[in-house]
Amino acid sequence: KNTYFIHAAVDDVEELEESLIYVTKKNIGCSSLHLPQPHRHEIDHEEKTTKVNLKYILDKIDWENVNFDYIEYFKTDTQGNDINVLKSMGEYLSKIAILEIECTTWDEYYNVPEEDEILSFLKENNFKFLKNCDDSLVNGVYVDRLFVNKDFLHVKDKIQTEFALDNRHITVSLEDNTQRQIDVNSYAIAFGEQMLQQKETMIFNNLYSFEDVD
Numbered sequence: 001k002n003t004y005f006i007h008a009a010v011d012d013v014e015e016l017e018e019s020l021i022y023v024t025k026k027n028i029g030c031s032s033l034h035l036p037q038p039h040r041h042e043i044d045h046e047e048k049t050t051k052v053n054l055k056y057i058l059d060k061i062d063w064e065n066v067n068f069d070y071i072e073y074f075k076t077d078t079q080g081n082d083i084n085v086l087k088s089m090g091e092y093l094s095k096i097a098i099l100e101i102e103c104t105t106w107d108e109y110y111n112v113p114e115e116d117e118i119l120s121f122l123k124e125n126n127f128k129f130l131k132n133c134d135d136s137l138v139n140g141v142y143v144d145r146l147f148v149n150k151d152f153l154h155v156k157d158k159i160q161t162e163f164a165l166d167n168r169h170i171t172v173s174l175e176d177n178t179q180r181q182i183d184v185n186s187y188a189i190a191f192g193e194q195m196l197q198q199k200e201t202m203i204f205n206n207l208y209s210f211e212d213v214d
Helices: 054-058 082-087 090-095 115-124 150-158 184-198
Strands: 017-024 043-052 071-076 096-102 127-132 144-149 169-173 179-183
Touching: 043 054, 054 090, 071 082, 082 096, 082 115, 090 096, 096 115, 096 150, 127 150, 144 150
Parallel strands: 071 096
Antiparallel strands: 017 043, 096 144, 127 144, 169 179
16 A cells, blocks of 8 residues: 555644645635635635644655655645645755646635745755646646756656546446446546535545554
8 A cells, every 4th residue: 555645734834733724615626724815716614634744744754765765756736835835845855856836826815925936946946947737727827837856857857747638437326327427527526525525424544644644
């Protein structure tokens, strides 16, 4: 089992810290630690969560005995909190070879960093712009972009950075015993909303709270 779901929010905090996450209606993928602008997203509810820095989690990896010494591909898309995610990594930030990051949220949230601040931070930490993510074009601007750590320029062409769009469809059974084909993205959104409604009774394998990480 190589995948673990950790029930927590990543932020640039020194110690575990209780916080609120704003869960949005229609698309829960727009939920954020930052308060959404009311004209952009409607809040479904506020939920308590635990914030942790990413260094705390990465420290759990036995780096001396794993078969890799750097992180090939790291993606962060946290609705305005991406620079804090990177800051929370500490020295592990330098282990990232390819970074995909959301550079702007188009003023969808309060108190988020400006795009220039994010780009300056990346430059200061040895990252060089590589390309725009084709599927992130919003209002004529690419929201998500790829950067390469200059220390890993020699391996960048060996790392997969092109990903085909997921055009799969899933057959679902409806209450009237009919079946319907829906695309996987719509299914994921609908399933996420169902998870919110049933979160008190649902059980997941490999789901860890913070205390479990130790």
